[in-house]
Amino acid sequence: xxxxxxxxxxxxxxxxxxxxxxxxxxxxxxxxxxxxxxxxxxxxxxxxxxxxxxxxxxxxxxxxxxxxxxxxxxxxxxxxxxxxxxxxxxxxxxxxxxxxxxxxxxxxxxxxxxxxxxxxxxxxxxxxxxxxxxxxxxxxxxxxxxxxxxxxxxxxxxxxxxxxxxxxxxxxxxxxxxxxxxxxxxxxxxxxxxxxxxxxxxxxxxxxxxxxxxxxxxxxxxxxxxxxxxxxxxxxxxxxxxxxxxxxxxxxxxxxxxxxxxxxxxxxxxxxxxxxxxxxxxxxxxxxxxxx
Numbered sequence: 001x002x003x004x005x006x007x008x009x010x011x012x013x014x015x016x017x018x019x020x021x022x023x024x025x026x027x028x029x030x031x032x033x034x035x036x037x038x039x040x041x042x043x044x045x046x047x048x049x050x051x052x053x054x055x056x057x058x059x060x061x062x063x064x065x066x067x068x069x070x071x072x073x074x075x076x077x078x079x080x081x082x083x084x085x086x087x088x089x090x091x092x093x094x095x096x097x098x099x100x101x102x103x104x105x106x107x108x109x110x111x112x113x114x115x116x117x118x119x120x121x122x123x124x125x126x127x128x129x130x131x132x133x134x135x136x137x138x139x140x141x142x143x144x145x146x147x148x149x150x151x152x153x154x155x156x157x158x159x160x161x162x163x164x165x166x167x168x169x170x171x172x173x174x175x176x177x178x179x180x181x182x183x184x185x186x187x188x189x190x191x192x193x194x195x196x197x198x199x200x201x202x203x204x205x206x207x208x209x210x211x212x213x214x215x216x217x218x219x220x221x222x223x224x225x226x227x228x229x230x231x232x233x234x235x236x237x238x239x240x241x242x243x244x245x246x247x248x249x250x251x252x253x254x255x256x257x258x259x260x261x262x263x264x265x266x267x268x269x270x271x272x273x274x275x276x277x278x279x280x281x282x283x284x285x286x287x288x289x290x291x292x
Contacts, residue, residue: 082264118168173258
């Protein structure tokens, strides 16, 4: 989108000023419908010289290869640095009798663990995020169905307010305006911390960590390239990105996107993806989306 393009343009400009050469593969534009795999394939098969990089969410690296339809695996990719993350939340209509996560779990149990809820689709990072929580919050008898609202968070918000679904998993930046006009209520943030806008508004909404749940399926966004990039190139690009994010205009661009600055070294970024992959694989097997 335009905001993300603006953000990347600022990063590019900052790297240009530091004389860092590169070429970004625009994963979303190349293959939005295929989960970014065409763009990721292009990067994974590039020369490991640091001139062609990927910049994307976790899915093309750690989830899509699990379906067995890509020519690359996570181990074929060299992480450079984590950039930021986008947080997901559990939301209900503001007039819902469900006031907190405990109420939601009780509501699901009252319906014998068989309910539909709103989401962006199936088999993606967001879907796996809530399925990981279902397994911790409920029982093996729960049989939840994701109603996919592919038009985005606004479509989910309408579904919640109209009573079409009782709850939904949404992106934190997508729910923000609806919380501010008292149309929706957020029950929980998936992850270890609340987004900046919630803190700024003094909203004490619990995270999965606060409530004793783990959240391994994290929508991390970062820079990476083909395996074999030298440590010198990794350090140069990682340091250039980190310096670029100190720019006030870049910080504002991140804030406008509703994203959370989440810089991670190549090693930290790689470990997060490696931790995510087996959890995603097991969830996909249990959902019947891959064999095994």
